[in-house]
Amino acid sequence: MTAVAITAPARAGWRFRQPSVIPGFGLTLGFSLAYLTLIILIPLSGLIWRSAALGWTDFWVIATDRRTINALRISFGTAFVAAAVNVVFGTLVAWVLVRYRFPGRRIVDAMVDLPFALPTAVAGIALTTLYAPNGWIGKLLLPLGLKVAYTPLGIVIALVFIGLPFVVRTVQPIMEEIDKEVEEAAATLGASRFQIVTRVLFPGLAPAIVTG
Structure with missing residues (x-):
């Protein structure tokens, strides 16, 4: 009887306590669902509805079109090359930042996060300006027969620039x-240095490298 008398006021006090200054679960959940619906669900639903209206024959014709195949080849090919480059150099950058102390280390560490701070559109415009035939770097590469802007090589460079921080910040901790x-x-x-890297360090870093 005493336990019930003590528990009832406690429950009443918990039920009628003042709400928190931070918005509650209902408001945040409603905002999240509305945002996901407007930004993700509605566009995806329109894409699926449009694709379903084509029919399997028309859909297969579009999917096997030469322009579609070339677009997929460039997208997946450049992404694979950029990921391979970032695996190597991102791991090296993380190694240098963790194992060595040198002047300007904090500046280098902050520069790694620069692609996070820049919007992708701004980064693309900046890279295009630099690697264009009349850009600072492009005009130096043009006499060598290397054209970067508006080529698959330029896409790889852009993806490397955007993806490097993901590898570094995943491997570093x-x-x-x-x-x-x-x-x-x-x-x-x-053990030799090669054996230490491949048999001691790499097994522990492999999941982080793959995740990055």
Whole structure:
């Protein structure tokens, strides 16, 4: 009886307590659903409805069109090349930032996040301006027969610029957790530098590298 008397006021107080200054679950959930509906669900629904209205024959003709295949080849091909480049150089940048102390290290560390701060449209315009035939870098590459702007090579450079921070920021925290004593123990047991990297460091970094 006493427990019920104590619990009832407590529940009443919990039920009628003052609301938080931060918006509640209902408001935030409604805003999130409205945002997702307007930005994602409605455009995707229109795309699916338009594709379904074509019929399988027309859809297959469009899907196997030469322009569609070339677009897919360029998209997936450049993305694969850029990801391979970022895996190598992103891991190296993370290694340098974690294992070495040098003047300007904080500046380099901040520069890694620059693609995060720039909108993709601004980054694309800036890269196009730099690598255009009359740009600062493009006019130096043009005598060598290298045209970057408006080519698959330019797409790869843009994707490398955008994707490098994802690899660095994913690998960097995992690399900071690896104890140097493990590497020293492997070295004292006769392991070479290549064996330390491939058998000691890489197995722990592989999930982070793939995620990045």
